[in-house]
Amino acid sequence: MKHLTGPAYVDIRERALRFVRDELIPLEREARLGPEDPWPRDLLRRIWKRSNELGLLKAALPVELGGPGLSTVELCLLKAEIAETGALFALHVLGELSGPPRVGSLMNFASAYQIERFFKPVMEGDKGICFAMTEPHSGSDAASIKTSAVRDGDDLVINGRKHFISGSPFADIAIVICVTDPEAGPKGMTAVLVELDAPGVRMDETYVPMSGQHIDADIVFENVRVPAANVIGGFGNGLRLGMARVNLNRLLHTSWMIGAARKVYRMSLDYARTRMQSGGPIARFQAIQHMLADMATTLFACESMMLHAAMKADQGEDLRMEASACKVFISERCFEIADKAVQIHGNVGVTKNHPVELTFRQLRLARILTGTSEIQRNAVAREILQA
Template identity: 85%
Template sequence: MRHLTTPVYDDIRERAMRFIREELIPLEREARLGPEDPWPRPLLGQVWKRSCELGLLTAAMPEELGGPGLSTVELCLLKAEIAESGALLALHVLGELSGPPRIGSLMRFATPDQVERFFKPVMHGDKGICFAMTEPHSGSDAASIKTSAVRDGDELVINGHKHFITGSPFADIAIVICVTDPEAGPKGISAVFVDLNARGVRVDESCVPMSGQHMDADIIFDNVRVPVANVIGGFGNGLRLGMARVSFNRLLHTATMIGAARMVYKMSLDYARTRQQFGGPIARFQAIQHMLADMASSLFACESMMLHAAMKADLGEELRMEASACKLFISERCFEIADKAVQIHGNVGVTHNHPVEITFRKLRMMRILTGTSEIQRNTIAKEILQG
């Protein structure tokens, strides 16, 4: 892959992997952090600040927004390798759960005041941020959201319920997609910065996903007042701004899936070579060999597909169909890889919180999160039928 990367990428990659190996994993052990333990906010703050010092927290940002300007191909390669490390806090190295990537291209539409108040603290690792669009009744149907923001002089009064918002348990700020003009349909939806410590905001962490990780929560807004100056990109542009990040993010998410699948594939190879049954390693059985062959083939297909789409993104080409195809194919193939890893590991693979068992649960979720497989098929069909 070296011909696809630059010296800047090689340096960032080396810093990231050294940080994970020499600091992050030892820190997790020192804190006795388990796979399903809530992440202490002071610990996360420590990780964010250190990642910022190492130039990793903004590594996924374009050059004009304070990042190193890595290509999409390089971002995918980096995210996959970080995920493959198996570190419990791996997703915080690049700030993927609550850092600059949660802001993404929205920073281009921020006013200087918004950059100072909201974006810079996140870029420096001082605060966490989340993106709040999904609601209990409007998962894939983003245009049907009901959270309202009613203007009252120089303020907006926000009421509503956001559901399963990633990063919200440890975020200080939320970018909330809400209805500011109920008569205007999708053009009446706006994006608003909300301080999660404001009066009337409640973060409910009772919705723990099947992975057991405490990284999602509901946010309830009860007459929460925020300045009109907190609207991003002007009134009525919230849905457009929110959806603009979807295709690109779907592609980047596939890198994390591939990294996790690659980890359990390598674990399965090692286990097959060392696990003794009936007088020899189980790797000599054709049934095991076929599962490993399928896993290797699927990984090759997934990696090739992701990199092809990433190259198109770097050329500035439309990515809507390709991103959905990647999300669909890679999420389903990586889950199958995890399923085979469980089978190869036998009773070890079904032991609660074993890395293979945890990865199985995480990858099963990815067929739902950031758009279900069915929604991806809808998008692909629409794109190909329109020519």
Template identity: 80%
Template sequence: MNHLTGPAYADLRERALRYIREELLPLERELGLGPEDPAPRNVLRGIWQRSHALGLLTGAMPKALGGPGLTTVELCLLKAEIAETGALFAMHVLGELSGPPRIGSLMQFATPDHLERFFQPVMTGKKGICFAMTEPHSGSDAASLKTSAVRDGDDLVLNGHKHFITGSPFADIAIVLCVTDPAAGPKGISAVFVELDAPGVRVDDTYVPMSGQHIDADILFENVRVPATNIIGGPGNGLRLGMARINLNRLLHTATMIGAARKVFKMSIAYAQTRQQFGGPIARFQAIQHMLADMAASLFACEGMMLHAAAKADAGEELRMEASACKLFISERCFEVADKAVQIHGNLGVTHNHPVELTFRQLRMMRILTGTSEIQRNTIAREILQA
């Protein structure tokens, strides 16, 4: 892959993997944290600020926003390698859950007040942020949001319920998509900064998704008052801002899936070569060999597909069909890789929180999150039929 990357990527990659190897993996052992244990907030803030000090927290940002300006291809390669480590804190290295990648595309619309109060603390790892769009009855149908923000003098008064918001259990700020003009339909939705310690805000993290990880929660708003100046990008532009980077984000998510699948694939090779049954390693059985061959072929296809789409993004080409095709194909193939890894590992593969079993659950979720497979098929069909 060296011909696809430059010196900035090589340096950032080396620093990121060393940080994980020498600091984050020892930290999770020192704290005795398992994959289903919530990380203390002070620990996460320490990780964010250390990552910032190492020049990693803004690693996904363009040069204009203080980042190294990696290409989309380089960013995909880096995210896959970070995910492959399997470290509990891997997603915090580049701030993917609650850091700069959540807000980078919005900085061009920020006022000086927004920059000082919201963006700078997030860019330096002092605060976490989440993007709150999904609601209990508004998942894929983003335009059907019900959370309201009613003008009252110089303030907005928010009421509503956001559901399954990634990063919210440890965020300090939320960018909330809410209805500011009910008569305007989708054009009446605005994006509003809300500090999560404001009166009337409640973060409900009592439910746990099938991954067992405490990274998602609901946010409830009851007569929450915020300054009307907390609207970013102007009234009525929230949905447009929220959807602006969806194609690129879907592509970038596939890198994380590939990294996780690559991890259990390599584990499966090692296990098949050492697990003894009937007088020898199970790798000598054709049934095992065929599963490993299918896993290798799937990963080869997924990686090639992702990099091809990333190269189109770097060339400035439209990515709507390609991003949806990548999300659909890669999420389903990577889950199949994890399924075969469970089969090869046998009783270990179905043991709760074994790395293979955990990855199986995580990758199953990815066929739902960031747009279901069915939504991706709808998008692909619409694009090819309009061609």
């Protein structure tokens, strides 16, 4: 992969993996945190600040936003390697759940007031931010959003409920997509910055996804009053802003799936070599060998597909078909790798919160998040039929 990366990537990769190995993994052990324990907010803020000190928190951003300007290929490779560590706090190394990547290109539309009050604290690791678009009834149909923001003098009054919002349990700020003009359809939606400690905001964490991780929640807004100055990108541009990076984000999400699949594949190799049965390692059985061969072949296909799409992104090409094709193929194939890992590990692989069992659940969830496999197939079909 050396020919695909530059010196900046090599340096950031080394710092990131050292941070995980020398600080984050010991920290999770010291705090006695398991994979299904809620993350203490003060601990996360310490991690964000430390990541910022190490020059990692903004590593996914372009140069103009204070980042190193890594290519899409480099970002995919880096995210996969961090995910492969299996560290509990892996998603916080680059601020993926609640940090600068959540802001991204929105900085280009922010006012000086919004940058100072909302985005600068996120960029420095002082606050967390989440993107709130999905609603209980809308799912992948973003145009059916009903959360409203009604003008009242210099303020907006927000009412509604956002559902399954990643990073919200430990966020301080939300970018909320609201309906400001019910008659205008998709062009009547607006992005509004809301502080989550404002009167009328309530977090509903009563459900937990099958991964067992406390990283998603509903945000309920009941007559929440915010200044109209909190509108970002202008009235009526919310849906456009929300969907602007969806294709690139779908591609980048596949990198952590590949990292997780690599982890359980390598665990399976080690287990097959050391698990003794009937006088020898189970790796000598052809059935086990075929499963391992399938896992290696599938990983090769997934990695090649992701990197090909990433190279197209770096060349400025349209990714609508490729991003959806990557999301559906990689999410489904990586889950199959996890399924084989469970089979190879036997009773160990079905033990609650064993790394293989946990990864199996996480990768099953990946086929739903950021657009289901069915939605991705719709997108691919639409692109190829219009070609």
